[in-house]
Amino acid sequence: MKPFDVLLYGLVIFGWSTSWLPLKWQLGVVAPEVSLMWRFLLASALMFLVTAISRQPLTIPWRQHWRLMGLGVFLFSCNFTLFYYGGLEATSGLLAVVFSTASLINMFLMGVFFRQKPKAMMIIAGIFGFSGVGLMFAPELSGGTTSFASLLLCLSGTTVFCCGNLISSRAQHAGLPVMAANSWGMMYGAIFLAMLSLVRGHGFTVEWTAPYLGGMVWLAVVSSVLAFTAYLALLGRIGPSRAGYATVIFPVGALLISTFVENYQWTGLAILGLGFVVIGNVIMARLR
Numbered sequence: 001m002k003p004f005d006v007l008l009y010g011l012v013i014f015g016w017s018t019s020w021l022p023l024k025w026q027l028g029v030v031a032p033e034v035s036l037m038w039r040f041l042l043a044s045a046l047m048f049l050v051t052a053i054s055r056q057p058l059t060i061p062w063r064q065h066w067r068l069m070g071l072g073v074f075l076f077s078c079n080f081t082l083f084y085y086g087g088l089e090a091t092s093g094l095l096a097v098v099f100s101t102a103s104l105i106n107m108f109l110m111g112v113f114f115r116q117k118p119k120a121m122m123i124i125a126g127i128f129g130f131s132g133v134g135l136m137f138a139p140e141l142s143g144g145t146t147s148f149a150s151l152l153l154c155l156s157g158t159t160v161f162c163c164g165n166l167i168s169s170r171a172q173h174a175g176l177p178v179m180a181a182n183s184w185g186m187m188y189g190a191i192f193l194a195m196l197s198l199v200r201g202h203g204f205t206v207e208w209t210a211p212y213l214g215g216m217v218w219l220a221v222v223s224s225v226l227a228f229t230a231y232l233a234l235l236g237r238i239g240p241s242r243a244g245y246a247t248v249i250f251p252v253g254a255l256l257i258s259t260f261v262e263n264y265q266w267t268g269l270a271i272l273g274l275g276f277v278v279i280g281n282v283i284m285a286r287l288r
Helices: 003-017 020-025 032-053 062-074 078-086 092-099 102-114 120-143 148-173 178-199 210-243 246-261 268-287
Strands: none
Touching (some): 003 246, 020 092, 020 246, 032 078, 032 178, 032 210, 062 078, 062 148, 062 178, 078 092, 078 178, 092 120, 092 268, 102 120, 102 148, 102 268, 120 148, 120 268
């Protein structure tokens, strides 16, 4: 890879590895829906700014905005809401591991919605990946530190994210510019989260502490704008197969951070499970 590609790769891995601990800092005082609304209001404003500065098109025909609303609901609101609630119990590193199964879930959704029969190696990758997640969560579940409901919420959030990926893919096939679509999608996601917060009776509050505010800025700037923009650039420069290896590396980085900051306890099952998840993701990346 060229030096600039290495830089982009580093930004993606750094942004995704470090996003899960700030996510945990958003939990506890402010309702997850409200925290996410603030996050994507800021992220959408920055994304519109980046798109305008880079002289990318921002206008999209109104008849196509239903796709952008779908992005907002599936890719920039509901999936994260499920993860935020799941993160009330699970450690940040384990959240990253569950999210790394997105490529495996994408495989099954493509089969369900587009009747694309998965290859045998894809099925093997899925077995490795989901078995690995089960092994990593086994000590947490048996020890009572994490509930099965938390794992289910995180898996549901990943599945919703994958549905958003399908909507994004169809939007690109319809000729919608990627950066503009994501800018609008983030804005619609923030609007949906505001409506959801009102329905659930949550006040639009903010926790005026350094971890909360710093975490929100980090998630909006680094995770939602910088890393995502770098990943889109990487897709165009080196292709999805090689760019997909980021899903192999970032869970390891997130777990290392969790080990030092949250005192995540490694067990034999956890190490074996992480190995299975990495193997599953490597197989999927090589098949793309």
